[in-house]
Amino acid sequence: MRTMAAIADSTLTKVTELTLTQFRALRIVVDHTPVTMTAVAQELGVNPSSVTRACARLATLDLLRRAQNPRNRRETLLTPTAAGRRVVEQVTQDRRTLLAGILGHLDPAARASVLSAFGLFNTAAGELA
Numbered sequence: 001m002r003t004m005a006a007i008a009d010s011t012l013t014k015v016t017e018l019t020l021t022q023f024r025a026l027r028i029v030v031d032h033t034p035v036t037m038t039a040v041a042q043e044l045g046v047n048p049s050s051v052t053r054a055c056a057r058l059a060t061l062d063l064l065r066r067a068q069n070p071r072n073r074r075e076t077l078l079t080p081t082a083a084g085r086r087v088v089e090q091v092t093q094d095r096r097t098l099l100a101g102i103l104g105h106l107d108p109a110a111r112a113s114v115l116s117a118f119g120l121f122n123t124a125a126g127e128l129a
Contacts, residue, residue, distance in 0.1 A: 003102075011094040016061075016087055021046065022054045023091065026080065029064050030088045034077040036069065063087060 012023055021044065028043050029035055041051040055078060058064045063084035069075035080088070103111050 007095060007098050011091050011098065014094060015090045018057075018061075018087075019054070021050065022057055023087075025051060025054045026058055026063055026084055027088050029058075029078045030080045030085055033079045036075045036077060038075065040078065058084065 008020065012018060012020065016023075018026070024044055025040050028040050032039065032043075037051050037055060038048060040055070041048040044051065055064060055066060055076075059066055061083075062081055065079050065081060067077050067079070069077045103114065106114060
């Protein structure tokens with residue numbers, strides 16, 4: 001668990017000074033654009049006010065844009081900027097590279113077992129493959 005957290009931290013700080021929550025919010029916006037702040041809060045399992053603060057920071061850094069939902073004026077829609085998409089792409093690529101390097105140290109049978117276990121773990125967690 002510590003290794004996975006270290007990978008998450010190191011790849012994030014290499015690209016930007018976002019907190020993990022801010023980055024996770026940005027990733028959700030990139031993956032589900034346009035998306036409401038309420039939907040981001042639900043996806044993260046956090047209080048909507050936390051998402052409001054995180055998104056304010058992301059907007060200040062020009063990583064996402066906020067706009068009033070024309071269908072429901074009480075909602076704010078979030079969309080990533082090109083810079084926001086690049087941050088998510090870079091962090092994702094860096095994480096894949098680090099994980100591939102670690103997996104490359106395993107013999108083929110062990111690597112297959114670890115990858116199978118990761119797949120089972122993701123399924124159990126309800127993540128998309």
